[in-house]
Amino acid sequence: MNQKQELEVRRAADRIRLRVLEHTVSQNGGYLSQACSSADLFATLYMRVLKLAKLDKPLMPKKFKAVPGPKQKAVTGARFNGNGSPDCDSFILSPAQYALVLYAALIETGRMDARAMKEYNKDGSSVEMIGAEHSPGMEVTTGSLGQGISQAAGIAFARKVRGDKGRVVVMLSDGECQSGEFWEAVQAASYHDLGNLICFVDVNGFQCDGKMTTVMNLEPFDDRLRAFGARVFRIDGHDVQEIERIAKMRPSKKPTFVLCDTDPTRGLPFLKERYPKFHYVRFLDPKDRERYRGYYEKLAAKGDLTATAAIEAEKAAAEKAAAHAAGKEA
Helix, strand or coil: CHHHHHHHHHHHHHHHHHHHHHHHHHHHEEEEHHHHHHHHHHHHHCCCCCCCCCCCCCCCCCCCCCCCCCCCCCCCCHHHCCCCCCCCEEEEEHHHHHHHHHHHHHHHHHCHHHHHHHHCCCCCCCCCCCCCCCCCCCCCCCCCCCHHHHHHHHHHHHHHHHCCCCCCEEEEHHHHHCCCHHHHHHHHHHCCCCCCCEEEEEEEEEEECCEEEHHHHHHHHHHHHHHHHCCCEECCCHHHHHHHHHCCCCCCCCEEEEEEEEECCCCCCHHHHHHCCCCCCECCHHHHHHHHHHHHHHHHHHHHHHHHHHHHHHHHHHHHHHHHHHHHHH
16 A cells, blocks of 8 residues: 555544444443454455455445344345355454454444444344344354354355355454453364465453463464464554555465454553553443543544544654755755
């Protein structure tokens, strides 16, 4: 991607963070750190990587009717993505608590109508707090953490047998990778040569009970994955250029894992006061809620967050230095 495209992706990522912050304040709670760590990944995937079905306009989610059964067909959120087309990618969001970040990404990339958020977490709505298969952008119900990659591997196997051109792209969180089911899926995907499976892991270093290394350390995570037969890359998870570069590399015979080292307070540094409990933000004190509302209003008025401001300042400085050097040469 060129410089202009990079700025567009980074601005979209910042808007995702800002939208999730606003929603967290208005709903008195939300998965905010997940937006900080994964917004760059979501923005890059939806704007630069995923092969998606074309839409005439942003979609409005339908109401949830009933669980699948003899009189009710299963409904998925795949129409917000590739809609099951053989030439399009399947996108599997494994940690369903990231659903709010996914919804924000769909809105910011023009795939979901922003009015859908008025139905968030309401009875009868498909826009659930913990996404399910019928939720926008969700293609399966990922259940307990660790089940998402198992289903993704099965889908990848079926698509390989059918000869589909589309890949299966998975987004995982590092905490769920502690489960045995995750490692069984990696082993199976490697054994069956599922080169059409690419997994991005948000390695933000924290989980529900605090810091990953104090619960169950996964490191050296990349070496362990390689030992299970996968092709592995480890990158800065906020580097949108690198995310795109890795995603567009020629597929390997084996499944690809991209470990994205991220910051759970990226763009919203005031979250650091909550260390090490970043998993969910709930305001028990009304004063805290108003304080965060103030943060949101200031950031919304400013129009950008740390990530965008930093890259623009860096590039402006580089351009100024280049112009100055050119002037000296002249």
